[in-house]
Amino acid sequence: EDQVTQSPEALRLQEGESSSLNCSYTVSGLRGLFWYRQDPGKGPEFLFTLYSAGEEKEKERLKATLTKKESFLHITAPKPEDSATYLCAVQAGGFKTIFGAGTRLFVKA
Amino acid sequence: EAGVAQSPRYKIIEKRQSVAFWCNPISGHATLYWYQQILGQGPKLLIQFQNNGVVDDSQLPKDRFSAERLKGVDSTLKIQPAKLEDSAVYLCASSPLGGGRETQYFGPGTRLLVL
Numbered sequence: 001e002d003q004v005t006q007s008p009e010a011l012r013l014q015e016g017e018s019s020s021l022n023c024s025y026t027v028s029g030l031r032g033l034f035w036y037r038q039d040p041g042k043g044p045e046f047l048f049t050l051y052s053a054g055e056e057k058e059k060e061r062l063k064a065t066l067t068k069k070e071s072f073l074h075i076t077a078p079k080p081e082d083s084a085t086y087l088c089a090v091q092a093g094g095f096k097t098i099f100g101a102g103t104r105l106f107v108k109a
Numbered sequence: 110e111a112g113v114a115q116s117p118r119y120k121i122i123e124k125r126q127s128v129a130f131w132c133n134p135i136s137g138h139a140t141l142y143w144y145q146q147i148l149g150q151g152p153k154l155l156i157q158f159q160n161n162g163v164v165d166d167s168q169l170p171k172d173r174f175s176a177e178r179l180k181g182v183d184s185t186l187k188i189q190p191a192k193l194e195d196s197a198v199y200l201c202a203s204s205p206l207g208g209g210r211e212t213q214y215f216g217p218g219t220r221l222l223v224l
Binding site: 004045095 | 113
């Protein structure tokens with residue numbers, strides 16, 4: 001059964017304290033792995049797409065990496081405005097999109 | 110470019126009542142998705158349309174949920190009758206083609222509370 005698991009469920013950081021969020025997956029025929037950011041009361045906002053193991057993408061303080069079993073979202077020197085829920089999603093061979101439960105990130109000034 | 114539009118933004122109903130949600134995707138996007146997001150969980154795909162045809166509705170509770178996308182543009186999701194466990198945010202998303210590997214663009218969602 002296709003599955004996406006995100007850890008930790010919640011993460012509390014001090015401003016400037018770098019860390020990583022994990023997304024592990026078991027799917028047949030990965031077509032793409034997506035990272036989204038979701039603020040309270042809003043829909044998910046696209047961050048990155050990764051297609052193959054070894055691929056990396058960066059945007060400001062965020063960097064996403066992909067292996068054959070998991071993806072990491074690295075946050076370097078976070079700021080309070082980075083506080084949000086970060087969602088990981090995979091598209092498998094049948095084009096169905098499966099989301100993880102998300103990691104709630106809190107960054108304190 | 111205008112984003113995905115959804116209405117209403119909030120809805121409160123009593124159990125066994127009916128409710129409908131509307132979505133207008135980004136102009137030109139062929140694929141439209143409806144997701145259910147229960148508090149503290151990730152979005153769960155309910156139904157996926159490509160133009161006005163259904164691609165996947167395997168997780169749609171068909172005894173009470175229905176959806177249509179007439180003319181391949183906007184879409185309506187209906188719940189009849191609603192149950193307490195239907196309380197959730199209903200998200201609509203669209204993508205240009207839907208052939209996989211595509212970014213989905215989400216609307217703000219409709220928050221449903223069933224009492």
